Amino acid sequence: MEQAEAVLSPRHPHGDPVTRPQHRELPHRAPYGVQHTALHVVSLHRPSSGVRASRTSLSELLRAGQMGVSGHFIPPGRGAGRRDRRTPRATLSCRCPGGTLTRRPASNSTGRSASYRLVRGLPSTRAGGGRRPPRRRTVMRAGLDVLIVDDEPRVCEFVRDALSGCRVIESHSGPHALDLIRSADFDVVLLDLKMPGWGGLEVLRALAGDGAVPAVVILTGYGDLDSAVAAMRLGARDYLRKPIGVDSLRQAVLSAAGGGRRGGPSVLPEPPALAGDVAADAPGLLGADPKIRAVRGLVEEVAPTTATVLITGETGTGKELVAGMIHRGSPRAAGPFVVVDCPSVPVSLFESEVFGHERGAFTGAVSARRGKLEDADRGSLFLDEVGELTLDVQPKLLRFLQERRVARIGRGRAVQVDVRVIAASNRDLRAMVSQGTFRADLFHRLDVVPVELPPLRERQGDIPLLVTHFVARFCRALGVAPKAVPPECLGWLVEYAWPGNVRELENVIQRACILSRGATLTPDALPARLSGGRTPDALDADRAESLATVDRRHVLDVLRREGGNISRAARILGIHRATLYRRLLALGLRPERVLDRASG
Numbered sequence: 001m002e003q004a005e006a007v008l009s010p011r012h013p014h015g016d017p018v019t020r021p022q023h024r025e026l027p028h029r030a031p032y033g034v035q036h037t038a039l040h041v042v043s044l045h046r047p048s049s050g051v052r053a054s055r056t057s058l059s060e061l062l063r064a065g066q067m068g069v070s071g072h073f074i075p076p077g078r079g080a081g082r083r084d085r086r087t088p089r090a091t092l093s094c095r096c097p098g099g100t101l102t103r104r105p106a107s108n109s110t111g112r113s114a115s116y117r118l119v120r121g122l123p124s125t126r127a128g129g130g131r132r133p134p135r136r137r138t139v140m141r142a143g144l145d146v147l148i149v150d151d152e153p154r155v156c157e158f159v160r161d162a163l164s165g166c167r168v169i170e171s172h173s174g175p176h177a178l179d180l181i182r183s184a185d186f187d188v189v190l191l192d193l194k195m196p197g198w199g200g201l202e203v204l205r206a207l208a209g210d211g212a213v214p215a216v217v218i219l220t221g222y223g224d225l226d227s228a229v230a231a232m233r234l235g236a237r238d239y240l241r242k243p244i245g246v247d248s249l250r251q252a253v254l255s256a257a258g259g260g261r262r263g264g265p266s267v268l269p270e271p272p273a274l275a276g277d278v279a280a281d282a283p284g285l286l287g288a289d290p291k292i293r294a295v296r297g298l299v300e301e302v303a304p305t306t307a308t309v310l311i312t313g314e315t316g317t318g319k320e321l322v323a324g325m326i327h328r329g330s331p332r333a334a335g336p337f338v339v340v341d342c343p344s345v346p347v348s349l350f351e352s353e354v355f356g357h358e359r360g361a362f363t364g365a366v367s368a369r370r371g372k373l374e375d376a377d378r379g380s381l382f383l384d385e386v387g388e389l390t391l392d393v394q395p396k397l398l399r400f401l402q403e404r405r406v407a408r409i410g411r412g413r414a415v416q417v418d419v420r421v422i423a424a425s426n427r428d429l430r431a432m433v434s435q436g437t438f439r440a441d442l443f444h445r446l447d448v449v450p451v452e453l454p455p456l457r458e459r460q461g462d463i464p465l466l467v468t469h470f471v472a473r474f475c476r477a478l479g480v481a482p483k484a485v486p487p488e489c490l491g492w493l494v495e496y497a498w499p500g501n502v503r504e505l506e507n508v509i510q511r512a513c514i515l516s517r518g519a520t521l522t523p524d525a526l527p528a529r530l531s532g533g534r535t536p537d538a539l540d541a542d543r544a545e546s547l548a549t550v551d552r553r554h555v556l557d558v559l560r561r562e563g564g565n566i567s568r569a570a571r572i573l574g575i576h577r578a579t580l581y582r583r584l585l586a587l588g589l590r591p592e593r594v595l596d597r598a599s600g
């Protein structure tokens with residue numbers, strides 16, 4: 001007998017923000033046929049994935065034993081909605097089509113809540129042989145059948161557009177994808193490695209355990225090469241780095257399908273003219289610098305939780321980008337992402353904008369209006385530039401963060417909303433607290449998980465990568481091949497201090513792509529401030545020397561940051577360790593003494 005586990009956190013007496021929105025009050029005769037017992041289900045989820053079920057899929061999933069259940073049983077005779085506190089455990093089980101639903105042995109000792117598991121009456125799937133249901137071709141049509149597994153809907157959308165002519169099925173979680181792959185034939189599966197809960201590797205491992213890995217192409221983020229190698233060992237055919245280009249995607253799908261069981265067509269139909277590479281427009285936080293990697297790691301860790309996050313960093317460092325990543329990486333990704341741009345909301349309208357108002361609540365309130373907090377229910381609220389809030393409105397926000405309840409202006413009754421708050425500021429809120437311009441209590445409510453974005457000048461090593469990315473993106477939008485970036489231009493771009501950070505770089509590259517007519521970015525297409533006001537001609541004489549200086553300084557900077565570790569520095573510089581060794585010698589530096597020079 002196999003046991004399908006069902007574990008969820010106990011429900012908080014006042015409505016835990018984690019479980020409350022998943023609450024489903026099922027009818028006494030639950031759709032999957034639980035008998036003799038009314039079941040007040042707090043949450044239904046797939047084990048280990050946290051994916052919520054819709055009511056319609058519930059009966060099917062539970063019957064198949066794939067759905068975990070946790071909740072409170074109310075034995076017959078008691079009203080629904082009351083918790084069971086005294087009923088002996090023995091009575092807390094019931095039969096349902098898939099088997100018996102029973103209380104977990106290690107249930108909450110207070111008796112206030114309990115979780116249950118479904119003990120299935122199905123043959124064990126661990127015993128070899130005929131454990132897998134026969135393959136059914138349920139999703140086939142003309143052309144290739146492609147499954148895209150990615151938690152980011154924009155990536156799925158991009159794949160769908162890029163693979164026009166193929167039938168593309170989407171899945172946003174590992175366990176769901178595994179179910180699909182096991183029950184239908186796909187020519188190619190595009191599998192994201194990093195997803196909340198089960199990632200691509202877990203799916204591959206399960207498929208490898210089945211002994212039937214389909215043609216899988218892995219989608220990896222930047223710096224995920226080790227996992228991509230592990231995936232290839234588990235049977236993946238190929239991997240693609242995000243952001244994905246249309247051509248490389250089509251090529252990878254074609255060759256993966258060609259080697260597949262069914263043999264594939266030799267050409268894919270041409271895609272229609274694309275408005276742009278959507279995936280490349282949402283690339284995530286690019287960069288190999290340790291500081292930006294640390295931010296990515298933190299984002300991955302914090303995204304699946306409900307913790308309030310405070311993102312700080314100078315203008316243009318990617319605060320909004322990170323806020324979006326946190327939302328998309330959370331279980332509430334399908335919910336709304338609502339932005340409140342604090343500086344642009346007049347103080348007098350802040351309360352109405354955020355909390356909403358009833359009709360007639362004040363002069364001009366001709367109709368009732370929901371506030372942003374209600375709009376963000378079951379999603380995330382992004383308070384951008386929260387440091388701009390005046391002391392008048394700060395207490396209102398604080399009260400919400402304490403109580404998680406919203407009372408529209410003119411309505412006495414407050415309603416509970418389930419909102420994850422992400423705040424950002426380019427100001428030093430701590431300093432503002434000491435100056436008395438930002439409330440300390442509000443700061444601490446917001447600063448639960450601080451995420452600090454480094455200025456671009458502190459990660460110069462990432463500039464070439466960002467330049468390549470933006471050149472590719474803007475050239476694609478212009479419908480031309482990516483332009484080359486000559487070394488002198490790259491030198492200026494790397495050397496410049498970028499007070500406007502990545503946004504300024506992005507704008508400079510966009511302008512340069514438009515102004516450069518040929519296949520190469522031209523120096524005069526870059527703003528004069530980058531070259532210190534000197535014209536390209538004036539630079540001719542000292543160009544070789546200044547590039548050597550730039551090169552040397554950059555190499556030393558990276559080495560300093562990496563504590564003199566040549567392997568790590570080489571990885572960041574994007575060159576082989578031996579190349580860096582040679583470069584150091586060419587620059588007149590002795591590699592074994594380089595740390596002294598780097599720290600000097």
Ligand SMILES: Nc1ncnc2c1ncn2[C@@H]1O[C@H](COP(=O)(O)OP(=O)(O)OP(=O)(O)O)[C@@H](O)[C@H]1O
Pocket residue numbers: 283284285286287313314315316317318319320321322426502503506
């Ligand atoms: N690490 C990065 N990789 C790729 N693109 C980035 C990165 N950081 C920022 N960007 C891009 O730079 C632009 C500015 O980012 P964003 O709006 O998130 O910055 P911000 O910190 O919110 O700026 P501001 O304080 O001015 O509001 C966006 O187009 C974003 O996609």
Ligand SMILES: [Mg+2]
Pocket residue numbers: 319320384
């Ligand atoms: Mg911003």
